[in-house]
Amino acid sequence: MSTSIRIPTPLRKLTHGAEIVQADGANVGELLTSLDAKFPGLRERICDETGQVRRFVNVYLNDEDIRFLSEQATAVKTGDEISIVPAIAGG
């Protein structure tokens, strides 16, 4: 099962400039693992040494922050879109 993942600008060097990449997995954690196999080093940019999504990264499943869902255990299905977005300042 393949899911589209939107890659933010700071990580596109690792995806050879690609803005959207495909990865396989039944949940967000598996997608990140699949992504790291394709683009080595990507996972450690998104997750800290304990495996948690870094403090300054937001990961969205469609329009919902995975922190409001089941974090990396959040299930994904065909057609879903994952976005990785750096946290930004107020306004």
Place this chain on the structure above:
Amino acid sequence: MSPRPNPYFTSLRCRECGRDYPKEAVHVCEYDFGPLEAAYDYEAIRPVLTRGEIESRPRTMWRYRELLPIDDEPTVGLQTGFTPLVPAPRLARRLGLTGDLFIKNDAVNYPTLSFKDRVVAVALSRARELGLETVACASTGNLANSVAANAASVGLKCFVFIPQDLERGKVVGSLIFGARVVGVRGPYDSVNRLCSEIAGKYGWGFVNVNLRPYYAEGSKTVGYEICEQLGWRAPQHTVICMASGSLLTKVHKAYTEFAKLGLIAPGTGRIHGAQAAGCGPISEAMKLGRETVKPVAKPNTIVKSLAIGTPADGYYAIRVMKETGGSAEAATDPEVIAGIELLAETTGIFAETAGGVTVACAKKLIASGAIPRDESVVLCITGNGLKTVEAVTDAVGEPEVIGGSLREFDEQILARGTGAAATV
């Protein structure tokens, strides 16, 4: 090429890992997504930026320009800042405070009546140095107003993105400048996310996305001015409203830098944070003793300017409050309205909803003993009440209407007494 006026701004540096980056339109570390922050050569600044030198300069935020992250002379927002620090003895009495109380009144900042004029002056001056022609922002209103106005003043193309349900004053206050105003259905956090993606795709200068390291530093000038206006010292307590938490961390940075440069004695005083109860993730984490901020999915408060559910600087704001011995509070909507009224009736300052949060939370901090009654306090008022009149329209009521005759005035108005309307 002649030497640039500001050789002191050296690089952008990751707050997490300390890696240095060139001074471009980048805002996060490629390795850990940590925010990039401007770095300075303080040793070189120290002999140059003396009290006397600062006092000799024009009364704007640019009198501290060595500590602001642009290379050349500023070109946007030249009149911004140096807003009044107003003694507030009548409010102090109402809050039960015997120490000195001051209002840092950015409700009269130039040109758009909020502290955001400071951050935009820096961000757009830098945007022009970087050759950007289109500027933009994600905003809860005040930032949109300031980006639109300042872009218009120098002919930059401008897009502002806001939640579509903002107060009318803030919407009109962006449209009037000819900016493209895009209302996004959803909370501010959705706007933020969209802007982050647009910035990546089109390379525009988003003041609070890819220009954030420059933008955020503008907030420090609030702290520099407070110290200078207090006679070169930091207050014992500073109360600051929090949306992303950025302003609070930058006021702390300002006090710390002034101490490092010998402009004030060491010590920053206690720094306290204020949020709305309907969107108070930083205050909640602080009260629970946690360092991690649990995002608020659906903010529910009249304080739209602070309604950021995923506060980017929440973690650092908590660290500042803990390090300085500060506290956090949250205010309900009725407390916010009462706070706006109390400030207005005792100081003559009409603050927007965020100011009501600051006053209401200060009241709680004094009542709880977090702020001892005999110590000095500065409340940071960040925006103007005329932009959020909806919030207090019901509370203030209507004028007393009469015909134009003296008889009606005598019989209908004076007959009710000569006290303030609120006491009638």
